[in-house]
Amino acid sequence: MKDAVPPAVQRALRARFPEALDSARRLLRQPSVSATGEGVAECAEMVRQMMAEIGCKTRMWKKGGHPLVIGELDVGAPVTLIEYEMYDVQPVGDLDAWKVPPFAAEVRTVPGVGRAVVARGSTNSKGALANHLFTWKTIRDVDEMPVNLKILAEGEEEISSANFIEYIRTHRRELRAQGAIANDYSEDLRGVPTVYLGVKGCLYLTIWSRGNRTAGGPMEGEIHSSDAVWIASPVWRLLQALDTLVDEDQRPVIDGIWDEVRRPAKAEVAMVRRLAKKFDPKTWLREGKVAKFKYDLPKVDLLLRYLYEPTVNICGIHSGYVDHGGTKTILPHEAYAKVDIRLVKDMTVGGTLRKLRAHFAKRGFGDLRIDVHGPYGPARTDPTSWIARAAIETVEAHGKVPEVWPSSGGTMPAFAFDEYLHLPWVATGLGHGAHAHAPNEYASIDGMRRFIAAEATLVYTAAKRGKAVAK
């Protein structure tokens, strides 16, 4: 397939690559740890300036938290793209495990990969952010930009995306566009890239059981466990309530929760069949140090469950005395569990929460308190949508056959494009990196070259394909 990018732009991107590498390393040298706040404000300003150099109108937006950096470039093109970026990073973690200082952005040879920038954020995701900005700047220098851009670079991806979600929710008019893109280095070690057309939603809850006048139990502090014979325990109450949420296979049985679960469409099942050919369950289990799957099913059915079923999982649970070596005999006055419910299409955050509360109320557990943290809805892009086609075509133009996933098993705030803007979105990208969240995070330098070239292709391809949907 012929590349849609004008030869002059292709040449400039290749010739100026040292600038691209420099700008990525410069951005990586600026810490931006959202969990601690280290360097976040400085990094936001650096990103704003890089956007301004492309010719964007820029601004910062925040409602508490770290700023969302917004860059808008209106060239009067029929097609407008929303470009999702993140400039925050995870904490560096165990410094002794790093072979280089995590914010030095040194170039090292990674066995099996080649030369790579080793730094916190290199692959997740400041490398791709810098590469994107470089690509757009170069196109602007050499050619007319064929699309309008609305660039949203958030500083809270690692801590729940509150500003980003709130901005999308409250700025629908300003965010009119034809599609949204959240690209990153997606090639694995074999060089196979992925195209993601969906993510699951995630409703993260703390469910509390405390002694109270309705249910009984100690209300202000632990009491002696000998009283368990005639005083109700909030711990048992929590366990009994939680136990009603799943069946023997630990699948959700919250009243009505399956009513809104959308069955995969034919095109999606076909995608899963193609995926199943590459998927190796044994390797997957070995990497996770897991002995077996819950279900003894063929690969396609296993993947269909993985991608199209909701879950209720316990991330943590705590009550009372949990030290080892002692025998403290108490009846604790409170207990809580941290529960995440993964949502699939067409489940919603609000609807699921209402069902959970009704489920508890019906069984006499209406007194349990539920705190909601960072709720994300699910998101799905139709594989026949113009942006999905543009993304696949782009990857193929660079000689690669992508794994097309109808959904990731994980969660990111893409639901905001889906739920609030009704826009198709896609997550893909050439290039390779690894060790996100871990020590010695890296991004391949050759991969950056491929990423940049493919992103230019995507811009021109989107300009062409997106016209059909632009009114």
Add this chain to the structure above:
Amino acid sequence: MKDAVPPAVQRALRARFPEALDSARRLLRQPSVSATGEGVAECAEMVRQMMAEIGCKTRMWKKGGHPLVIGELDVGAPVTLIEYEMYDVQPVGDLDAWKVPPFAAEVRTVPGVGRAVVARGSTNSKGALANHLFTWKTIRDVDEMPVNLKILAEGEEEISSANFIEYIRTHRRELRAQGAIANDYSEDLRGVPTVYLGVKGCLYLTIWSRGNRTAGGPMEGEIHSSDAVWIASPVWRLLQALDTLVDEDQRPVIDGIWDEVRRPAKAEVAMVRRLAKKFDPKTWLREGKVAKFKYDLPKVDLLLRYLYEPTVNICGIHSGYVDHGGTKTILPHEAYAKVDIRLVKDMTVGGTLRKLRAHFAKRGFGDLRIDVHGPYGPARTDPTSWIARAAIETVEAHGKVPEVWPSSGGTMPAFAFDEYLHLPWVATGLGHGAHAHAPNEYASIDGMRRFIAAEATLVYTAAKRGKAVAK
């Protein structure tokens, strides 16, 4: 009722009371915190010397842990008593909450109580230990001791009594006697003493659920919670297993557990009826800050459940991520609960554990690991036994009407007398103290006088009443 104590002994006990108070304060000034080991060895030696001054053959015995101090006095009397004592204390806790240094044994006026020794261990139980040793020493000085004594003073009561239980289990021949006594200050603020004829047993367990080849789940560390859709969670497994242990009222439903629960005898029900007259549920609930009991039952039935029913209680539970403010999405590879099962007659530690394991195995939870800590059996003394009668008669000889409890709701290692020695035992004592385990623990000085006088009465009464059972 006439006091059985010779007038010369009574006079000496009164005249020498300043010595008794001195020796109690001296013992209290010696720290003996079993949890940390602070002063324990020095205190054990001090107790050994005090026993030697009575004329006891003394020795220390330990198999790990803190020594059991043993004093034997054989005067060739027909009746032998085992005297249970403890010389260890709880940690002092929050020092700022103490009005006096916890090991200064200062004398202060306690409102509503009068002059009292304020010190860690004063009421639990070094005050009574010193008072006991003083009583026996004085009897020896003035009269013939009318009984033989086997005094066992343990240094691990606050940390599970391992040495004590092991000694009893392995020295049955040396411990031949007619009865055992575990007396302490038992009067409440109204001056009403108690006689306890039983305790519940306690089987304290840590129940572990971990990923494994049979049940699935991650085996070496947490994995991403998105995998909950196809990987089994050890946390759910623990919750589902625990949930089978109790019914809606949180009463035990472990297979066969009620088969060995002995119904209260007529004499016991009669005791409970008498107790119920004094028992005020509202005061009890107010003190524990509890809104209500599990059952809406008349006082007698409530007390019968309290005293004669086993329980399965969760003292603590833990798994995974339990911090607040974050949203870490993991599927933990292990979870555990700290469970105490209170045993009533005729349940045994071994039998209950076997039933629990069989219950789990039958339901497919045989892979859960169960660690057993400090298991205590239940203990019950027949209210018509000679030692129960001697104890009640003693209290009455001092002008008091005791509350006679067929059992405490709590646990102490008295089961060792019952299970290994087949000896009737009793726990009572005049005198008053409070704030055991808490700051500003105290023992009333007037109460010490009453305790000493009554203990002398018990020795002479036991000599008389015990003869009938001594062969």
